[in-house]
Amino acid sequence: MPELPEVETIKNELVPHVVGRRISGVTLSWEGILKEPNAQEFDSRIAGQEVTGIGRRGKYLIFSLGSGELLIVHLKMSGSLLLGWDSSSPPRFTRAVIHLDNGRHIFFRDPRKFGRMRLLKDSTSIIGRLGPEPLEAGFTPELLARLLSKRKAPIKAVLIDQNFIAGLGNMYADEALFAAGIHPLRPAASLTRREAWRLHRAIKQVLSSAIGDKGASVTTYFRPGGEPGKAQFQFRVAHRRGENCPVCGTSLERITIRGRGSYFCPRCQPEP
DNA sequence: ACCACAACCTGGCCGC
DNA sequence: TGCGGCCAGGTTGTGG
Numbered sequence: 001m002p003e004l005p006e007v008e009t010i011k012n013e014l015v016p017h018v019v020g021r022r023i024s025g026v027t028l029s030w031e032g033i034l035k036e037p038n039a040q041e042f043d044s045r046i047a048g049q050e051v052t053g054i055g056r057r058g059k060y061l062i063f064s065l066g067s068g069e070l071l072i073v074h075l076k077m078s079g080s081l082l083l084g085w086d087s088s089s090p091p092r093f094t095r096a097v098i099h100l101d102n103g104r105h106i107f108f109r110d111p112r113k114f115g116r117m118r119l120l121k122d123s124t125s126i127i128g129r130l131g132p133e134p135l136e137a138g139f140t141p142e143l144l145a146r147l148l149s150k151r152k153a154p155i156k157a158v159l160i161d162q163n164f165i166a167g168l169g170n171m172y173a174d175e176a177l178f179a180a181g182i183h184p185l186r187p188a189a190s191l192t193r194r195e196a197w198r199l200h201r202a203i204k205q206v207l208s209s210a211i212g213d214k215g216a217s218v219t220t221y222f223r224p225g226g227e228p229g230k231a232q233f234q235f236r237v238a239h240r241r242g243e244n245c246p247v248c249g250t251s252l253e254r255i256t257i258r259g260r261g262s263y264f265c266p267r268c269q270p271e272p
Numbered sequence: 273a274c275c276a277c278a279a280c281c282t283g284g285c286c287g288c
Numbered sequence: 289t290g291c292g293g294c295c296a297g298g299t300t301g302t303g304g
Contacts, residue, residue, distance in 0.1 A: 001297065059298075077297050078282080093283090112281045114298070153275060162299080170297060219284085219296060239296090259277075260297060 002059060002075040004134070004167030005210035005231060006221050010081055011056045013224045014106070017083055022050050022101040030095040033108065035118040042119055045069065057127040058166030070120050073108070078220040079115030082107040111220060130166040134203050139165075145196035148188045155191065156184035157258045168203065171216060171238040174263045176202040178237045183269040184255070184262045190272065209234060237263040
């Protein structure tokens with residue numbers, strides 16, 4: 001599932017192949033992948049544009065175009081962007097193909113059809129509400145502690161709220177809570193100052209380490225060249241129900257919080 | 273402002 | 289071999 005480390009990796013690995021190229025056209029194999037504008041207008045506005053840069057905000061990928069417009073892509077749960085030379089044999093579940101002027105193509109593959117792309121003149125409506133970027137300097141322990149003190153919901157639910165912090169998803173929230181020794185059902189405001197600081201450190205560590213491993217290939221995530229990431233091998237609790245805790249040996253548990261599977265160690269992360 | 277939940281989607285896996 | 293049920297979970301919209 002693409003969270004911040006996966007989207008960051010995709011961005012980094014697309015840049016050398018895509019920035020400076022022109023988009024000769026886009027083929028929609030499934031029109032629902034385009035959120036706005038309509039297909040006809042999209043085609044006329046994007047054809048011939050140079051990609052001048054690729055950025056990331058939270059889990060959004062942002063392609064800057066020569067006209068100043070932005071192509072904003074969200075991969076949701078099962079999307080990937082794969083580079084290839086042969087558009088006559090796209091990967092299975094390809095929903096759109098972005099054709100580049102050097103004969104290369106970006107295949108937007110997405111089995112579950114949750115992913116979307118849109119063409120906008122201005123990104124503020126999309127990313128303006130997002131919380132702070134957890135790997136940037138503005139995300140300080142003091143800021144995290146202050147934000148947490150205002151929220152009564154379970155800390156797990158708060159961490160995956162994109163308006164609270166941008167980019168953290170289900171897997172890395174579980175990993176950060178384990179690293180900080182905090183039970184996922186603890187009310188956010190109940191964290192002590194010391195716990196908030198531990199959590200701040202854990203979030204940064206877990207995300208940076210996963211970027212170093214080029215993301216986690218738990219189910220459908222692949223890098224643009226088709227290779228998997230390696231971060232899943234570093235997971236200590238996520239998707240490991242029934243396995244033994246790497247710290248204390250206790251059997252790891254899974255509970256559902258806000259409809260999301262939450263994995264934790266009942267001993268290292270004591271009940272609220 | 274905060275909180276909670278349903279809906280959107282479909283493939284892969286497991287047990288029977 | 290087939291089939292039903294579970295699991296994966298980011299965002300949006302709705303309502304309290």
